Amino acid sequence: MFARMSLRWKLLLLSIFMITVPLSLQGVVTYKEFSSSTERRATENTMQITEQINRNLDRTLAEMQRLSLAPLYDPNVLAILNKYGGADSDAAIPTIEEREKMFLYISGAAYGLQEVKGIQIIAGNGFIFTNVDSTLMRFADSDALDWSGKVREADGAWTLIPPHHLHHYIPGDPNEYFSVARMLREPGSNRQLGMIVIDLKLDVFRTILANYRFEENGNLFVVNGANDLFFEKTSGDTEPSLIGDLRAVSASFGSGVYERAPNGKRYITVVDNSAYSGLKVIAYIPESVLLKETKQLQNFTIAIAILFVAAAGVIAIFFAYRISQPLVKLKQKMLLVETGNFKQSVPVETQDEIGQLGRGFNRMSEEINRLVNEVYAVELREKEAELANLQSQINPHFIYNTLESINMMALQKDNYEVSDMVTALGGMLRYAVTQNARTVALEEELASVGAYLKIQQLRYGDRLRVAFDAEPGTEGLHVPKLLLQPLVENAIFHGIGDREEGGEIWISASRFEDELLICVRDDGVGMDETQIERLRQSMLSPEPPGPRRRGLALRNIAHRLRLIFGPTAELHMDGSPGGGMAFTITIPAIERSQGDDQTIAG
Template sequence: MKRLFAWLGSQPFRSFQLRLFIYLFLIGSIPVFGALSLFYVHSSERSDEEWRATVVAKHDQVQRRLDKELRELEYLYRSWMQNEYVAQLIMMNRDGRLLNETAFRSVKESIGSMAMVQMEYRKFVTDICFTIEEAGSFCTNGNPFDYEEQELRKPANRSDFIIRVQGHKGIGWVGPLYDPANLVIVGSIEIVFDMPRLLGEIRSDHALSDLVLWDTAGDSILFESGRRDTATSPGSSLFLAEKEPFLRSESNVFLSQRPVSVPGQTWMTYLESPNTDIRSLKSTLKNTILVFCTILVVVSIVSSFIFSTLFSRPLRKLRQLMKRAESGDLKAYWMSGSIREIDELGNGYNQMLNRLEETIKQAKLEESLKKEAEIEALQYQLNPHFLYNTLNTIKWVAKIHQTPQISDAVSALVRLLQASLGKKGDFLTLKQEVGLIRDYMAIQTFRYGDTVRMFLDIDPIASICLVPKMILQPLVENALIHGLENSAKGGEITIKAWLDRDMLMLEVQDNGKGMAPPEAGEEALPPGKSAKERMSGIGLNNIRDKIKLYYGPDYKMHIFSKPNAGTTVRLSLPIHRSEES
């Protein structure tokens, strides 16, 4: 099996021409063999029915022929009973003159001459024997001792006829020899009939493979003409066991059995008739299949060669162009003018070359920009460090002059700058994000004092979830500057966080002046920054873009606001935890 799979996967079998030949041969053979099979089944069914009727007719003819020949024997017997020499023989027996050897011999010779004339045109009658109780037996064409002696009963009356088997010589048709004057039975007449020869002629005339005459009383075969096929015949033991008439088919041979009307006997005729139509049909179908296979192979070979040439030539050309492209020639374009499918393949190859060329150009441009960015980054590396040092100096000066509020504000600002400009990753826990908001609110206390208060409602489980860095601070800043600034009542900012199934929900709510549509809602702001963004640093669209960048389009930001009723910004994010938690 492994060798078979190895051969199937070998290079010769993978060739386009060989595969095309196999496909064409299979596609062509399916309808051909399907049609031939349908024709065979239909023809065999019709042939079976027709041949069954033919066998019935043949057996009828066999029966009629046997009945005719047996009636001929009875007719021959009656003609002998009316023969003048037989009448003389009976008269001599009645008068006691049979002892006159000369007269008896003369009568026998006359009877023998007439019998020989009759047997010339009755080819199945081989002998005629006469038996007289007072004078013994004599035969016209042989010796009485040539025939088998059997202990049989003698004819009891004028209409009592007996048929006995004479071995391989045939049968003996026995009728009473009686005196017309007193109707006394004085002997018998036996007509020897060559039954094997008759069966052979019948078998030859009707094209039978076997014809059997057998006795149901003794379960024995009497005569058989032909030869039973051991491969198809059920065997003598089977049909001898079936003493009822039947007609059936076995292996394209019809078997038929019927009783024969024979005086004093229970004989059966059994015949075998081969279905020559089926055999002829099989032979014709075999020859037809060979012819169609030969034609199909030739057509498949020629067609596969033509089609493979038409397809492989442009494919070889396209392969050469690809090799040129591999060597660096990106101008090795395919020129249309072939089969539509191959032209589509060539056009795709051309598009690939164009995209490859554009990709190379883009890669070179990005490499150039990357180098410029690296240089620029090196130039500005000192700026954050200088800013941190300056703020730390301000913090220490504030402590020296005993102004802790300034020191705390500067410390909070340093932490915000470190979180914003640091390189510790793009995510931090919600707890750390809330800490940055506390720092931001500590700075804003110098501006707003106690007029603005912040409330936190954070689920402990949600506090350990990771969120994008600085995702809430811009929302708090927006609430302060544009929601609570210039507000007559005391400002409140509420930050909530909870888990809703597989979502982390974040919400920043203020009780400020709110805003009117179309500023509220998810699509309230235009894609670009505008005057109505009302943000410091980054805008709402930047937050949307950050959410889309990190989590995809299924996670969004929603804004709910009414004039003089405050604004609520809600973020729906996936639950994201660090490995340490």
């Protein structure tokens, strides 16, 4: 397929290919590098965020852990807890003064801590002291609380309780809180006095996260080692598949970066474990979010690539046209040369190889045209020499005497038509044989044509009508011998010969300044423009081979005119279907005098 393409298309495709391929490779490399860089930056940023969240949580929880130890260093608190921590005080209610002391102590401890919802100090007998509201101090069954067993198992160590409701001492509060709790034991005796519970708002996580720029469509979770969910930040409803993957990551993965694909959706997962609190901050960042900026770059790159390819295409078309156009013209001229029209040349505008090829073609066509014309001229001279040789071999007197005998017999038989025909034929033969000159006076040529037409009128009768119109002063001008007879013959046989109504032939001659114009016109069948153009082209080409040589008489006339008078002489034709044909000969107006040579051109 490529081999059958034109040179213009090959140049165009090659130019676009050489521009598109490097540009595409550069775009792919840039896209990959930018994607990798974007993912790396987002991952590093998320790792820093998760690490800082855990560090801030550790500081907050460390402060709460220290706060949970403070009651053990206050004598008044220890005295009250000792009083209501034994089995003999199960139903004892602290006095108003004792409750007031505990309220003031707890309120002072929680002062300025916005993240603390409230502090509970639960005595051994189950009585709750709190700073939330002094009226909320009451008994509670601590054993019935979900998290109390976990606190007892810690046996004095601080414990982190997952989010839960505070309905046991704040009825009707719909919010959840997570807590720091520990068992309180008397220093020295290690006797159990009760427990302290510091209830923290979930806003702790939101406040910490507000200081960092987290991915808008990312998901952040805070869980403990038991997979209890403390906090989550999501861009919408959390997918069940993501919760399932969260449990697997929390249970099996340590700190680091992982690629996860729950339910076929790809995430970059960042995990940070706190050795202090045991909390894990896990961030899920959708890969589509990371590639959002990359997609914008990709679209921008594609748009730029399309723009450059379009511009390159326009430039490639321009240069392909400029390079191939001279070759296309050269090809067209070569096709004309193949048909025999050797007088061709191409314009040469450059000095490159294509320009050299054009100049070589011009020289070649000029040389071929010159050689063809020389060969034709030689053939024409040979034919004229043969004709002259034949003329010289004919005994004119024998022919004249024979024709005169025929004429006398026709007159004796009263056959005047035969007599007229023989007389006209004798005049034609005398004109053709007795004069060796290549040019004759116009009046002699018209007389010879008149004799020929007289013979044809005897044949066609009234169907053939003839009119002569020679401008005065043109009778003695040079014309080639036997110039008009082929034109008149064409007018009769090809123009009006087959028409039932016949036709008329006009032969005119006029002088226009230094030119002689001779016109042979008929009102016969005529020709259309295509036929006329084909006839003109046949006059320019060499004589075609074969028995059927269309336009041979006209071609000979045109070549004889150029051979005798040079390039100024021409044979022009015009006509229309049904309107006849007109052949006009234009030659230099040269007066004929005695002793004129037969060569006039040059």
